[in-house]
Amino acid sequence: MKKTNIIFVLADDMGYGDFGKFSRGNAITPNLDKMADEGVCLTQCYAESPVCTPSRAAILTGRYHHRTGAIDMRELRGLSRMSLKETTIADIFKMNGYATGLIGKWHNGTIGDKYHPNARGFDTFVGFRGGMSAYYDWNLYYNGEMKKSDGRYLTDVFTDESIKFINDHKNGPFFLNIAYNAPHSPLEAPEEDIKIFSERGLYTRGVSATYAMILCMDRGIGKIFNELKRLGIDEDTLVLFTSDNGPQFGGQGEMRTDRFNCELAGSKGVVYEGGIKVPCVIRQPGRIVGGAFNNCFAHGTDWLPTLAAAADIKIPENIRIDGQNIFGQITGEQDSGEVKRFWQWNRYDPMVTCNAAMRDGAWKLVRPPIPEAMTVIREDFDIDRIVEKNPEAYPEIINPPMSARVLPPPAPPRLYDLEADPFEQNDLAAVYPERVSEMLKELEEWFNEVETERRSITE
Numbered sequence: 001m002k003k004t005n006i007i008f009v010l011a012d013d014m015g016y017g018d019f020g021k022f023s024r025g026n027a028i029t030p031n032l033d034k035m036a037d038e039g040v041c042l043t044q045c046y047a048e049s050p051v052c053t054p055s056r057a058a059i060l061t062g063r064y065h066h067r068t069g070a071i072d073m074r075e076l077r078g079l080s081r082m083s084l085k086e087t088t089i090a091d092i093f094k095m096n097g098y099a100t101g102l103i104g105k106w107h108n109g110t111i112g113d114k115y116h117p118n119a120r121g122f123d124t125f126v127g128f129r130g131g132m133s134a135y136y137d138w139n140l141y142y143n144g145e146m147k148k149s150d151g152r153y154l155t156d157v158f159t160d161e162s163i164k165f166i167n168d169h170k171n172g173p174f175f176l177n178i179a180y181n182a183p184h185s186p187l188e189a190p191e192e193d194i195k196i197f198s199e200r201g202l203y204t205r206g207v208s209a210t211y212a213m214i215l216c217m218d219r220g221i222g223k224i225f226n227e228l229k230r231l232g233i234d235e236d237t238l239v240l241f242t243s244d245n246g247p248q249f250g251g252q253g254e255m256r257t258d259r260f261n262c263e264l265a266g267s268k269g270v271v272y273e274g275g276i277k278v279p280c281v282i283r284q285p286g287r288i289v290g291g292a293f294n295n296c297f298a299h300g301t302d303w304l305p306t307l308a309a310a311a312d313i314k315i316p317e318n319i320r321i322d323g324q325n326i327f328g329q330i331t332g333e334q335d336s337g338e339v340k341r342f343w344q345w346n347r348y349d350p351m352v353t354c355n356a357a358m359r360d361g362a363w364k365l366v367r368p369p370i371p372e373a374m375t376v377i378r379e380d381f382d383i384d385r386i387v388e389k390n391p392e393a394y395p396e397i398i399n400p401p402m403s404a405r406v407l408p409p410p411a412p413p414r415l416y417d418l419e420a421d422p423f424e425q426n427d428l429a430a431v432y433p434e435r436v437s438e439m440l441k442e443l444e445e446w447f448n449e450v451e452t453e454r455r456s457i458t459e
Contacts, residue, residue, distance in 0.1 A: 003173035004284070004311045005237040006093070007166075008303070009221065010059070010177065011214075012052060012105060012184040013268055015247030017261035018214055019279040026260050028196070028215050031222035032241060032281065038290040039239075039283025040330055047245045048300030049345050050268055050275035050355075052131065053080045053107050055244040055300055056179075060088045060108065060120075062304030062321040064342070066450035069457045072347055073131050074376070075110040076383050078397040079348070080131070082108040082115070083457045087319050089304045090121025093175035096313045099123055101165045104158050104179030107131050110387060111397050114459075118143055122177075126161045130388045133181060135188040135213075139389075146392070153190060155182050155213070159220030163227050170231045173311070180220075183213035185248065187255065190216065206255040210247075235286045238310050240303070243278040245269075265424040270369055271343045271357040272424055282330055284310075289332070296329035296336040297359075306330070342446045346373040348402070350454075352447040353410035358439050362419035365439040368411040377402065413440055 016022060020029035021036055048058035053073045054065035060082065061068055068086050072079040082088075090100040101124035102117045109115025110129045117125040126142050133139070135154040140147050152160075162178045187205075189212035196215070197208035221241070228234040249258045249267040258267075266272030280298060282288060298306075301323030308315055309325045328334030344356035346369070355369040379400070386393055415429040415436050429436050 002236055003097075005172050005233060006098075006175045006307050006311055007224070007237060007239045008059075008175075008177045008307065009239065009241040010056075010104075010179045011217065011241070011243040012179070012181045013245065013248045014183060014214060014243040014279065015259075015261045015267070015274070016264060016277050016279050017259070018183070018211075018247060020218075022262055022279070023260060027211050029218040031218045031225065032279075035221070035225070035239070035241065035283050036281045036291075038285065039281050039288055040290075040292045040294050042280040042282070042298050042330070043293055043295045045242060045278055045280035045298040046276050046300065046341070046359075047243065047278050049343065050245045050266075050270055051345055052105075052184075052244045054345055056106075057082045057086075057108055058300040058323075059244075059303050060090070061086045062089070062301050062315075062319075062323040064301065064322050064450050066344070066350060066447075067322075067453045069454055070108050071345075071350055071454070073107070074348070074380050074384065075107075075130055075387055076394055076398050077380065078111070078399070080107055080110060081112070081397075082120070084114060084459050085457065087316070088121045089307065090117075090175065090177070092121075092304070092308060092313060092315060092319075093311070094121050094123070095316075096311070097173065098311075099169040099172075099174040101125070101169075101174065101176045102179060103127060103162045103165065103176070105131075105133075105181045105184075106179070111394060116141075116144075124165055127158070127179065128181075128388075131384070132184055132186070132388055134186060153216065155180060155216045155220055159223055162220075162224055166224070166227055166231070166233075170233060172233065172236065175311075178224075180217050182217040183210045187213070187257070189213045203259070204251075204254050204256045206251050206257040207259045210257055210259065235284070238282065238284040238287070238307070240280070240282045240307070242280040246275040246278065263423050269345075269355075269374065271345070271355055271366060273418075273422065276343060276357075288330070292332070294330060294332070296326055297339050297341075298326055299323060299339075299341050302326050340442065342443060344447060346370070347376060348373075348405075350447075350451060352444055356443060356447065358443040358446075359418075360439060360442075362417055363435065363439065364416045364418050364424070365436065365443060366414045366416065366424075367443070368414065370407055370410055372405060372407050415439070
């Protein structure tokens with residue numbers, strides 16, 4: 001029996017409302033819409049974190065990001081590094097005879113050869129290792145070699161390289177992670193695509209550029225599907241599309257990016273629904289019945305065990321996975337079970353009292369963000385920009401001392417019933433104090449466990 005190829009397409013900062021089917025006509029994504037018509041669209045899909053580095057570490061390992069050490073985007077401090085003790089999804093597929101490739105963004109170890117994607121299970125890597133890249137003036141690793149921009153638009157480069165990888169391994173099996181950096185900043189796109197949206201007269205320049213970046217990515221996804229069909233391996237290939245977190249809002253004046261996101265509360269960076277609920281479509285003709293909306297609960301840690309199951313791969317027993325195999329729920333062969341999931345993220349050292357959440361069925365407990373714990377030291381931000389433009393400027397991480405942060409007391413926990421209140425507008429904490437107490441206890445126990453493991457990491 002022929003093994004199933006896996007293509008995992010990950011967008012960067014694409015919100016639930018940026019998907020054409022849910023955007024009320026704002027975004028244009030014909031190929032993703034067609035993918036949904038031909039596959040299964042998950043309506044309850046959540047990133048493991050509201051920001052990229054932790055979210056990606058969870059996808060790669062099937063484990064909560066705290067366990068992996070990849071807790072923040074601060075590259076020069078080593079906080080984006082995924083511990084060398086971790087076994088990645090690429091490692092597992094490679095063990096089982098798959099060719100493995102990563103095309104696009106890494107951000108789970110910017111500095112140090114041991115943290116390079118080629119050392120983490122990926123046979124092929126074409127992309128950048130940090131958090132962001134210019135779309136025209138880029139620097140990309142082609143495995144161990146650095147290449148300068150040839151003037152092409154970066155999203156198109158990633159599409160072309162993905163098609164090349166597919167052709168190189170068309171006889172399979174292969175595992176390909178296409179990690180587009182769209183629509184992450186900088187907000188750059190072909191002017192003819194920006195014009196499609198700016199001519200509507202409804203959006204800022206920033207929003208028009210964001211939608212244009214998504215359109216370019218969608219166009220590339222269409223080319224990839226056409227190539228799978230041309231090569232005759234469409235039915236042999238499972239394709240999953242999702243995003244690493246919710247949309248980035250903010251900016252000044254005409255560069256503001258605030259836009260429609262299905263009225264969800266919050267955006268990138270916070271654990272409210274707008275920061276962690278993401279679009280997701282899974283397609284494999286002949287195996288997954290198309291045109292279905294599925295409300296099974298999916299979490300970023302679930303993708304490793306789920307894709308391994310789809311490829312009939314057994315995960316080694318010595319690897320501890322937090323995620324669940326939900327492939328049977330996706331195909332409709334199994335009922336969705338009740339699950340408990342957790343989220344937490346802030347800058348630098350994690351704090352359970354800041355920007356944390358727990359989901360228990362329809363109930364969601366939230367510890368609101370503490371603004372002072374969500375900010376970056378100016379020096380760190382400036383140095384990270386240097387690393388992105390010149391990746392070889394710092395061959396080793398640095399860890400300068402930090403001034404002690406003065407933080408106010410945390411806000412009281414909030415409780416929401418997402419079934420009745422999907423937009424998190426009605427705090428029920430005062431109505432159900434016992435439930436708040438129970439969920440808060442579970443959240444703290446989870447946090448203490450994963451943080452204990454993180455603090456044991458040596459490299």
